[in-house]
Amino acid sequence: MSAGPAPGSSQPADAVAGSGGAAPPVFRVRDLRKVYEMGEVQVHALRGVDLEILAGEMLVLLGPSGSGKSTLLNILGGLDLPTSGSVEYGERRLDGADEALLTRFRREHVGFVFQFYNLIPSLTARENVALVTEIARYPMRPEEALTMVRLQDRLDHFPSQLSGGEQQRVAIARAIAKRPQVLLCDEPTGALDVETGIVVLEALERVNRELGTATVVITHNAAIADFADRVLSMANGELVGERRNETRRPLSEIHW
Amino acid sequence: MRALQRKLLRDLWAQRSQVLAIAAVVATGICLLFAARSTFGSLQHTQDEYYEQGRFADVFASIKRAPWWVAERAAELDGVAQAQARVVVAVNLDVADMEEPSRGLLISLPDRGEPVLNRVLLDSGRWVDPLRDDEAILSLKFAEAHGLEVGDHVVAVINGRRKRLEAVGIGQSPEYVYAISGGDLFPDPRRFGVLWMARRPLASAFDMEGGFNDLSLRLLPDVQPQGVIAELDRLLEPYGGLGAIPRSQQTSHWYLTNELTQLESTGYVVPLLFLTVAAFLLNVVLVRLVAAQREQIAALKALGYSNRAIGLHYVQWGLGVSALGAALGLLGGIWMSRSWLATYETYFSFPRLIHQMSWNDFAQAAGVSVVASMVGALGAVRAAVRLAPAEAMRPAPPATYRQTALERLAEWLQASVAWRIILRNLARRPVRSLLSVVGIAFAGATLVLGSSLVSSITELAAVLFDRMQRQDVMVTFNEPASSSSAFELTSLPGVRSMEPIRTVPARLRSGARSRQVGVLGMVADPRLWRVLDSERGAVAMPAEGLMLSSMLAEILGVRAGDRVEMEVLEGRRPVLGVDVASVVDDYVGASAYMEIEALRRLLGEQGTTSGAVLTIDPLAESELYAALKRTPRVAGVALRSATIENFETFLSDNIGSMMFANLLFAFVIAFGVIYNTARISLAERARELASLRVLGFRRSEISGILLGELGLLTAAGIPLGFGLGVLFVLWAVRAFETELYRIPYVFDTRTFVISAVAVVGSMVVSALVVRRRLHELDLVAVLKSRE
Known part of the structure; x- marks a missing residue:
């Protein structure tokens, strides 16, 4: 797996923070650090990240594998806790939260899309989405969510009967069905070819546009970055660059 | 249905063969558990009902002969609610469909009304006419074994006279639920029967007019039998009391209780074994399932499912398997308890066996299967809960293998790679x-x-x-006879050899412990009826003193060399001190043996004999049986x-x-x-x-x-x-x-x-x-x- 292109600018991470416009930030992250103990070795996955994510924005987090972007995403999504630093979601602090609070946060506010879809193979597309709609507070109907990703004709198919791109779109439908404020996507096109990948990104863009969901997409594929509002680059556990696209490039023009 | 429940059902279905294999183990355990519990409950319930309905006595005593008023005195003893005096006699029965004689017990019925204790419950026919000497009620199992019905006849040898008795009724009594004749290992309804007759003719035939030889007492609630027995023994002693026993030592009751105790203990041990295995299997399968579904678990956690919900999901998997197993097991258990009860019905005589299936037993079986599945699921659930979602998203790290001692063995054996894989897997x-x-x-x-x-x-x-x-026939006399009576037997047709037996009813006592037994006097070096030690083989009688079964020695708490008190319960009723010469680890009974001459010397008698064991010529069998049926002194013949x-x-x-x-x-x-x-x-x-x-x-x-x-x-x-x-x-x-x-x-x-x-x-x-x-x-x- 080769690293993505090195970011052009080498702005200090501090400068990235507070660069938002008028919209209020959904996440406010300060000096975030994460250290994994691997036997006798300490691995510094995050070395002091400062960041704000604004409501409704489409953000791409770019970086080679091992740069810490998945760790950051996991902490934002309440799947993992930082070693130090603070994460604020609106008024709430996520660092140091207990399991019950994190579970509630995941259940109500955040949607996940994974590289390998992580669908439950024994449930149909509709049932996979229902997993979420049954426990969320203001969910849409599973059919509605699946229609948004244009899978209204595949409702009763099992994951094994769907193509990779279709499976990923089910995963997106499952993630958005709870109407989350944030959608966190970890390499959503990583396992897909270009054409299928584009279809999946289209779905993400549509959700972002129609529902106004702040969307964070992790990728090591620099080509994807062009359809975002903002692109952050990561390397070695630090934010090493920020770029703002004045106009988002239409997906039809993106290739990799 | 909730999506997670659908996943559960589909997971179970996808693994149906494993689910079935585990459910079968659960089912077996539950089946045995339920069958044992339900059979136990049914037997106990039946027993309670029957004892109540049949007014089963609490204390039983045999006497040589006591006058009627003694029974009234017994009823006035402290703690006694009711007393019932009867005449009970052992006789030989001659039934048309059998060459050899059967053993029978004739029991008197009161002159008026039904017995107050140990009632006879009529199955068919009618009550005997108290004035007729040729009517009897037959015990049900005996009648069934011989195909006898109301109106048929049985011949009883009463004091040497053949008496034809008409079966006017067929019935059962709580006193003979397990009708076994002394010396037998199993009830043999063909060769042992109970006949209830009018008192008057029976008493006059056996010289019991104005008297009785059997007494049963019913105690007031919460009265312990020991005190009453001591009083009763004192009262009956002058009349040849053979020592009263509490209900717990009454033969039929003892067998039934023994069976119930065994059912109760095995009812738990064996099922527990199966459920332990089931829990282990569940654990292995579920741990594997959790490992295989680690990414699904991570996704569920990321979607906001709580640890509790996910833990519960896997607990339910285990519960599903055990529920299936429990359902199958209960069906099997119902069937099995039916068939067990049917078996009991062939050995035990109950008026109606109540097949009781209590909710309690169902709940217990279900509860136990739930516990087993919980125990089995625990490890897997813990693993599922502990799985950090962020970590579970990544594929599991490759399993760690290492070289082990086993492996070095493989090296030494120069095993192939395939064998190394096998050994490493086992060792991992x-x-x-x-x-x-x-x-x-x-x-x-x-x-x-x-x-x-x-x-x-x-x-x-x-x-x-x-x-x-090794004898072919054992003959018992109705009362102690001279040695010539035994020798007369050798002149009967077909008798080849004979060894006399002297049985003395006695109570052996050592300190506070005592036990009523028949002390068996046997010839010094018996050839026919021998005493076998589990290690030493056939043992000879000691020249002096008692030889005790290790079981009896244990009951009395004595060893070889100790002295016990022997209270003889017949004749002059002496109380003697006797040495325990040896203890024998034998296979049957809790017996006390003595060399026959030593026993006679001890009692100060000469040549007294209670019976004999014989070997016979098989060709002369019928002739001998016919002769024995005619011999008045012979009370019992065991083949x-x-x-x-x-x-x-x-x-x-x-x-x-x-x-x-x-x-x-x-x-x-x-x-x-x-x-x-x-x-x-x-x-x-x-x-x-x-x-x-x-x-x-x-x-x-x-x-x-x-x-x-x-x-x-x-x-x-x-x-x-x-x-x-x-x-x-x-x-x-x-x-x-x-x-x-x-x-x-x-x-x-x-x-x-x-x-x-x-x-x-x-x-x-x-x-x-x-x-x-x-x-x-x-x-x-x-x-x-x-x-």
Whole structure:
């Protein structure tokens, strides 16, 4: 797996923070650090990240594998806790939260899309989405969510009967069905070819546009970055660059 | 239905063969548990009802002869509610369909109304006319055994006179639920019957006018029998009281209680074994399931499912399996308790056996299966809960392997790579491998237990009939007679040899402990009826003093060299001090033996004889039986051939089905363990095995790896099963030990062969099923999917 292109600018991470416009930030992250103990070795996955994510924005987090972007995403999504630093979601602090609070946060506010879809193979597309709609507070109907990703004709198919791109779109439908404020996507096109990948990104863009969901997409594929509002680059556990696209490039023009 | 529940059902369905294999183990445990509980409850309920309805007495006493007013005095004793005096006589019965005489007990009915205690419940016919001397009520089992109905006739030899009695009724009494005649191991309804007759004719025939020889008491609530018995014995002593006994020592009750106790204890032990195995299997399968679904678990957590919800999900998987098992087990248990009760009905005489299935028993069975599944699910649930979602998103790290001692062995043996894979796999999960071996051993042990018990019982029969009781006939006199009476027997047709017997009813006492027995006087070096020690073989009578069964020595708390008090309960009723000369570890009874002359000297009598054992010429059998039926002094005739026949009927009735059930249970366990082990190995290593196929390994070679592992586990489990089985047998032999008989432990190689063959058989079946799946392995799909 080769690293993505090195970011052009080498702005200090501090400068990235507070660069938002008028919209209020959904996440406010300060000096975030994460250290994994691997036997006798300490691995510094995050070395002091400062960041704000604004409501409704489409953000791409770019970086080679091992740069810490998945760790950051996991902490934002309440799947993992930082070693130090603070994460604020609106008024709430996520660092140091207990399991019950994190579970509630995941259940109500955040949607996940994974590289390998992580669908439950024994449930149909509709049932996979229902997993979420049954426990969320203001969910849409599973059919509605699946229609948004244009899978209204595949409702009763099992994951094994769907193509990779279709499976990923089910995963997106499952993630958005709870109407989350944030959608966190970890390499959503990583396992897909270009054409299928584009279809999946289209779905993400549509959700972002129609529902106004702040969307964070992790990728090591620099080509994807062009359809975002903002692109952050990561390397070695630090934010090493920020770029703002004045106009988002239409997906039809993106290739990799 | 909730989506998560759908996942549960589909997961269960996808793993249906494993689910069924585990559910079968649960079902077996629950089936046995429920059957034992329900049978126990039914018998106890039936017993309670019957005792109440039949007004079963609390204290029983036999007397030589007491005048009527003594019964009234007995009723006035402190703590006594009611007393009932009767005339009870042992006689020979002559039934048309049998050459040899049957033993019968004639029991008097009151002159007016029904008995107040030990009532007779009429099954058919009518009550006897108190003035008629030729009417009787027959005990039901005896009537059934001879096909006798109301209106048929039986001849009783009453004081040497053949008396034709008409069966006017057929009935049962709580006093004879288990109608067994002294010296028998099993009830033999063909050769022992109870007949209830009017008091007057019976009393006059046996010189009991104005008197009685049997007394039953019913005590007031919460009165302990000991005190009353002491008072009663004092009251009856001048009249030849033979010592009163509490209900707990009454023969029929004692057997019934013994059976209930055994049911109650085995009702828990064996099912527990099965449920332990089931919990282990559930654990193994669920831990594997959680490992296989780690990414699904991570996704569910990311979607906001709480640890509780996810933990519950896997608990429900376990509950689903045990619910299925419990449902099947309860159905089986209902059926099984029915068939057990039917068996009990052939040995026990109840007016109506109430098959009781209490909610309590259902709840208990269900509860136990829930607990088993919880225990089994625990480890897996913990693993699922502990799984950090962020970590679970990544594929599981490759399993860590290391070289082990086993491996060095492989090196030394220059084993192939395939063998190394097998050894490393076993060594990587030592606990699971060990538990699999133990599970297989359990199956083997079940079989060793089942078949060993058969060997033991057969051995007991051989000891009893080939080495101990080598007489053909045992004759008992209705009262002690002179030695010439015994010698007269030798002149009867067909009698080849004779050994006299002297039985003295006595109460042996040592300190506070006492026991009422018949002290058996036998010739110094008996040839016919011998006493066998489990280690020393046939033993001779000591020249002086008592020889006690180790069981009796234990009851009295005495050893060889101690002195016991012997209170003789007949004749002049002396109280004597006697030395315990030796203790014999015999197989049957709790007996006291003495050399016949020494016993006579002790009692100061000459040549007194209570009966004799005989060998006979089989050709003269009928003639001899006819002669014995005519001899007035003869109260009872016990035939060895009849005893053996009865024993063999018992064996064929019970052993066949017991062996079948045993085989089935063992197969359920063996298959459950081996099949699940194989399926899990396959699931865990499908990818690895497929890779080997891609590298050019043949199907047979990868089957070899998987099945070699199974073979190794089985090979380790079989000898362990032998050892465990022997432990089970030793435990069972102890558990089944009663005053009546001790089952010897027999080392029989066949039992081990049966065990090994059945375990290997289960392995082969599991291997065949798994091999089919192995052959269907889709190489491309397996390699593409992410492990």
